[in-house]
Amino acid sequence: MRDQLNKTKKVLIKKTHPKGSMPPGRSPFRQAMLALIIFLILVSAYSLFSGIGSQAEEVSLSELARDISAGAVSEIVVMGDKLAVTYENGDEKISKKEAGTALSTTLRNYEVGAEELSQVRIEVKNDQGFLYWFGSLAPILLPIVFVLFILWFLTRQVRGAGMQAFTFGQSKARMTSPDDKNQRVTFKDVAGSKEAKEELREIVDFLKNPKKFLDIGARIPKGILLMGAPGTGKTLLARAVAGEAGVSFFSISGSEFVEMFVGVGASRVRDLFDLAKKAAPAIIFVDEIDAVGRVRGTGVGGGNDEREQTLNQILVELDGFEPNEKVIVMAATNRPDVLDPALLRPGRFDRRVTLDLPDRKDREEILLIHARKKPFAEDVNLSLIAERTPGFSGADLYSLMNEAAILAAREERSKVSQFDLIRSIEKVIMGPERKSHLLSKKEKELTAYHEAGHALVASVLPYADPVHKISIISRGRALGYTMKLPLEERKLQSKKEFLDDIAVGLGGYVVEKNIFGDVTTGPSNDLQITTALARDMVTKYGMSDKMGPIALEAASGKPLFGMGVGDRDYSEVVGAAIDAEVSSIMSDAMKKVEKIIKEHRKVLDAIALRLIEVETIEQKEFEDILITHGITPKKKKDIEHQA
Ligand code: ADP
Numbered sequence: 001m002r003d004q005l006n007k008t009k010k011v012l013i014k015k016t017h018p019k020g021s022m023p024p025g026r027s028p029f030r031q032a033m034l035a036l037i038i039f040l041i042l043v044s045a046y047s048l049f050s051g052i053g054s055q056a057e058e059v060s061l062s063e064l065a066r067d068i069s070a071g072a073v074s075e076i077v078v079m080g081d082k083l084a085v086t087y088e089n090g091d092e093k094i095s096k097k098e099a100g101t102a103l104s105t106t107l108r109n110y111e112v113g114a115e116e117l118s119q120v121r122i123e124v125k126n127d128q129g130f131l132y133w134f135g136s137l138a139p140i141l142l143p144i145v146f147v148l149f150i151l152w153f154l155t156r157q158v159r160g161a162g163m164q165a166f167t168f169g170q171s172k173a174r175m176t177s178p179d180d181k182n183q184r185v186t187f188k189d190v191a192g193s194k195e196a197k198e199e200l201r202e203i204v205d206f207l208k209n210p211k212k213f214l215d216i217g218a219r220i221p222k223g224i225l226l227m228g229a230p231g232t233g234k235t236l237l238a239r240a241v242a243g244e245a246g247v248s249f250f251s252i253s254g255s256e257f258v259e260m261f262v263g264v265g266a267s268r269v270r271d272l273f274d275l276a277k278k279a280a281p282a283i284i285f286v287d288e289i290d291a292v293g294r295v296r297g298t299g300v301g302g303g304n305d306e307r308e309q310t311l312n313q314i315l316v317e318l319d320g321f322e323p324n325e326k327v328i329v330m331a332a333t334n335r336p337d338v339l340d341p342a343l344l345r346p347g348r349f350d351r352r353v354t355l356d357l358p359d360r361k362d363r364e365e366i367l368l369i370h371a372r373k374k375p376f377a378e379d380v381n382l383s384l385i386a387e388r389t390p391g392f393s394g395a396d397l398y399s400l401m402n403e404a405a406i407l408a409a410r411e412e413r414s415k416v417s418q419f420d421l422i423r424s425i426e427k428v429i430m431g432p433e434r435k436s437h438l439l440s441k442k443e444k445e446l447t448a449y450h451e452a453g454h455a456l457v458a459s460v461l462p463y464a465d466p467v468h469k470i471s472i473i474s475r476g477r478a479l480g481y482t483m484k485l486p487l488e489e490r491k492l493q494s495k496k497e498f499l500d501d502i503a504v505g506l507g508g509y510v511v512e513k514n515i516f517g518d519v520t521t522g523p524s525n526d527l528q529i530t531t532a533l534a535r536d537m538v539t540k541y542g543m544s545d546k547m548g549p550i551a552l553e554a555a556s557g558k559p560l561f562g563m564g565v566g567d568r569d570y571s572e573v574v575g576a577a578i579d580a581e582v583s584s585i586m587s588d589a590m591k592k593v594e595k596i597i598k599e600h601r602k603v604l605d606a607i608a609l610r611l612i613e614v615e616t617i618e619q620k621e622f623e624d625i626l627i628t629h630g631i632t633p634k635k636k637k638d639i640e641h642q643a
Pocket residue numbers: 189190191192193228229230231232233234235236237332366369393394395396398
């Protein structure tokens with residue numbers, strides 16, 4: 001926990017002192033030293049100049065007149081009112097004459113004879129001399145210069161602390177120009193997503209050849225909203241549209257609108273749209289638009305004025321567009337349910353494109369795309385990997401490929417093998433193995449029985465997914481895990497499957513409770529997941545006989561549009577009925593599991609003991625254990641029959 005805290009602190013500091021705003025070697029301390037040194041130089045320069053003459057002895061005019069009459073003076077230099085007097089014996093003295101009167105006149109007034117005066121060399125120096133002016137102005141100027149210098153120095157400091165203050169308002173969008181071959185992405189780089197690409201091809205057509213559409217009076221959509229789970233390639237697809245059409249691509253993330261300074265979001269939006277109009281035809285891409293586009297005026301999720309103003313400005317800009325402006329706004333979100341309905345009105349983001357998680361064939365294509373630049377061993381079979389990775393997004397598959405390459409490189413092999421890919425699947429799902437985390441003997445036993453419980457229930461119940469691997473090597477946050485793989489991909493889940501899933505989820509909990517007579521914190525995550533599942537059955541899918549066919553909550557799980565937490569559209573009475581129904585589903589499932597564990601105690605022991613011994617059991621070995629105890633493992637065909 002402490003680690004975590006330190007990290008956030010560092011990040012914060014980095015933000016207020018962005019890299020590059022302060023050149024290396026210009027630490028605040030050094031700057032202060034520099035300022036001090038410059039100050040000292042100025043001060044000493046001043047005292048040097050003002051010191052001219054102050055060293056020499058000063059004589060009064062009458063004295064000077066007497067000395068001249070006595071013939072003791074050889075030279076007088078006149079600078080304005082000042083007189084530098086050199087005596088015959090080499091002494092140097094200074095004196096002053098009355099301002100505005102010639103020296104000779106003054107001296108004559110002191111009754112110096114013309115003859116004596118002619119013995120003295122008199123030199124008049126230009127009054128305008130630099131030194132003269134400097135000498136007389138320095139006392140006034142130096143403090144002013146010094147104050148200005150301090151001010152300049154301080155503003156430098158401020159600038160160093162937040163360079164962004166000066167890029168205020170300007171949009172932070174990144175632009176990719178169509179001529180940039182390195183960054184160019186086309187539909188070829190996007191695997192699968194057939195329908196999405198089909199929809200977007202129309203947009204590409206328009207951007208390539210707008211005249212054709214405008215001539216016939218067609219209104220081209222201004223806004224396109226890409227929706228889909230994280231990692232399904234929304235950002236990638238938006239870039240591909242720009243790449244296909246060969247137009248400029250301005251991309252900005254929703255969260256960047258509201259960064260750092262309040263009141264900047266709206267002006268950023270304006271700048272961004274102006275920029276894009278100048279570069280038209282162009283695409284503006286607002287990634288993660290839910291960061292600014294949440295439902296307004298609810299106060300939920302940190303509702304702030306800043307976000308609303310930014311959103312309003314986006315709406316204004318969208319409305320202000322002429323259809324012939326050839327700028328298309330694309331936006332992406334994985335939370336379409338929280339978006340403000342105003343964004344989805346006709347004339348705004350009225351085109352919606354949904355990206356689904358890839359199916360088996362698409363997964364293989366995605367793997368192929370990311371396999372392009374990697375050397376593979378002979379044994380690699382990407383279609384098998386695709387089969388084993390249901391539920392993986394494009395981004396997951398990308399990181400799977402990457403992990404495999406890293407594994408191969410770490411083991412000093414020049415080619416990626418099938419084994420690397422298989423190990424990477426688990427790594428992507430669960431996070432890296434934590435070999436260093438040692439379980440105590442007691443913990444190990446408990447974990448083994450817990451996982452064996454999940455696995456046993458999954459093998460006995462007809463509608464549960466079969467077990468693919470069990471392990472008590474901790475990964476990520478989990479101490480152990482049982483991996484189940486659906487035999488085929490399902491778009492629809494039935495009530496029976498849900499009920500069996502809940503039972504499997506409770507397997508670990510019931511084993512701990514019944515066999516060890518105590519419950520640890522271990523199954524808390526299992527309980528959360530199963531309870532949520534049971535609740536969804538009742539409130540979303542109409543799978544409860546008591547409640548009947550009614551959807552009580554919106555698809556997001558939160559009440560519609562997130563209007564206020566705890567703000568439900570059903571009464572307390574109905575709420576209580578839901579709770580009763582959920583807990584009856586849970587306790588039915590628990591009874592079912594208790595029965596299975598009692599009946600198959602021998603198998604449970606066998607699985608657990610084997611786990612303690614070898615820590616990881618693969619599918620083949622697991623099925624062997626089942627068979628020796630008279631349970632037939634599920635095969636692909638059986639399930640297809642049942643479905
Ligand atoms: P999203 O914006 O939907 O969260 P991204 O577009 O950022 O997802 O996808 C992340 C990465 O996953 C992409 O850069 C790409 O490498 C990979 N990816 C995702 N979907 C696909 C796909 N359909 N085809 C090829 N690569 C994909």
